[in-house]
Amino acid sequence: MSFMSDFEDQVRSAVSGALEAAGAGGLDFTVELPSVEGADLAVPCFTMSKALRKAPAAIAEDLASRIQPSGLIASVGAVNGYLNFAVDTAPMVKGVLDEILRCGPCYGSAPASGLRVNVEHTSTNPTGPIHVGRARNPVIGDTLARCLRRCGHEVTTEYYVNDVGKQVVILTWGVMNVSDEEAEAEREEHAKASGHEKERDKTDHRLVAKYRVANRRMESDPEVQAQIADMMRRFEAGDSEVIGNVRKVAEAMLDGLRETLATINVTLDRYTWESRYIEDGSARDVVSRLKASEYAGETEDGACYVDLKDFGIQGKNTKFTFTRSDGTTLYTTRDLAYHIDKFTRSDRVIDVLGEDQKLGSQQLCAALRILGEEGVPEPLFYSFVSLPEGKMSTRKGVVVYLDDLIDEAVEHAYQEIRSRTEVRGSDMSEERMREIARIVGIGAIRYNIVRVQPEKQFVFKWSEALNFDGNSGPYLQYVHARACSMLRKAGDFTRDTDPSKLDDRFEVNLVKTLARYSEVLKAAGDGKKIHMLPAYGHDVAVAFNQFYASVSVLDSGPRRDARLTLVECARDVMADVLDCLGMGAPEEM
């Protein structure tokens, strides 16, 4: 149990007691975080006004006079119709710091819940490199997974690989039919158009050139179109040669994507291939179960659907088709089989999806209910990232690749580090500077993505992506590096959590901020509000920097050990926040 929730419990019972004494026992009230300084929790008295037939201000005065500060409650006051409570800072400071030192990296985390949570994220079609338009998905998904682990759950992250369908078949046709020379020419042209010297030598970038050429040729050449259509037919008929080729190409592309994901600290526990649900017959099973349902119907051509109008789906989207007229399954049918499968191995299923999937996800949930499945996936939607000039498109080449963004951010970080080491006259090695530049550049990218609520539209701007000041990833990392530097310079010290030595307002404020961590993790993980986490990290950083600026830790006589202990605790919490954000925690920068 965290310190602040103990405090809240005491406030609740104090107010209940006071109401009882005032002859209004059982009256409902809320406890909230005050927006004014000098109070740690507040109880608004406006709602009690009617029942007590008294002005809120008078109620607050009356209740305040009936509460004796005790336990963790240091003071009670009546202001503007609110009951304001201040926490007793001494036990708070000691309690929180002792807890951080006792728990180590587990501080803030909840005990094991035994709940199996599956987080599906990224799942981009293996037809081209990841671009910033889609980059929100892995960052949101990975951050959420890290939060959920800290909420005590057994988390599995999973990538659903779409190796079925026209797009991968076109790519496969391209890989088999477009010559390396032709692809190279395409790459050069594309590089020129996007302002690069040359395209990078990386599997996914090499393969996507063939995909682009294949798309162009298909549009202009009916013969190519026929070949691709033939491949599609053979694929759906279960031709093992075609399926094998497609799988091989998709694997190669996926290797490139995995490499990119790994550089931004995203690794997934499991890759599930869509074709598997055709092979193992579970998609067919879904078909026969849906056909047997009372909502099933069939078009004149023989395509099958279920009508979802009783499931809250509006307008002309109520017919959810699950087989073509030739009887073959559709993406959505296989997605049903996939979700049924996920629920056999998870208690809670979360899908991180682009906003274009909203209707599809609703239909999926309705179909699962028709199938009598108990579990329903929880979608987490994000809006697309666009460029100032408009939407990104792999095929048109209007795109900023995540790999390019990473390079740019790392280079920018390197320049910053180099100029700083010069100013400071430190002798950091070239290798070390490069290493830290990676941590800082990648941290900036991840932070920049999660700091905004997922549903908000996001226009990609280099100036924002490369902002290393203020509300940025490097700002948090800087605090960690500063704290490490101080602890390095301090040498050995004896841990001291004596609150009488930590009574400066900035010290108390820093501890209060550290005390909030577990609540933040709960909201960010279980509540799926991951943007709370970067905001919290920013709060910790601000509190630390204020403390840093107001006292000279290494030169503070009898308070030195206590202050160093606070520095250590702040650094450890910040290190965990950074890790939860999938960012590195550099010891110098």
Next chain:
RNA sequence: GGGCUUGUGGCUUAGCCAGGAUAUAGCGCUGGCCUUCUAAGCCAGACGCCCCGGGUUCGAAUCCCGGCGGGCCCGCCA
């Protein structure tokens, strides 16, 4: 056309679901702070009809209704 979503200082953004005190923070802007623990920092300041109009309420950025602007979706695609 219908559905979903979004609109908060010049720009970006928190708060909205569970309505309450002077609306959060960053960039940018103005002015201060490095002989002393990393100035990627700290301090002070200016900048807001919380898209518009109604309604509910003692009280609305928040809830309801109606507009307007942006985004997404409405395939026997994936």
